């Protein structure tokens with residue numbers, strides 16, 4: 001996943017029970033629903049893992 005602003009890499013982050021994406025370049029935070037249409041397979045895999053943790 002790339003940031004729409006600066007094209008740096010987005011990282012999946014978890015805080016309490018919420019998961020979001022944070023840009024490693026400009027630190028912009030994206031909610032998952034904001035980027036849901038652009039998720040790449042790698043990110044989807046990571047999110048699947050988090051979903052298991054959250055809803056376990």
Ligand SMILES: [Zn+2]
Pocket residue numbers: 003004005006007008023024025026027028
């Ligand atoms: Zn950025």
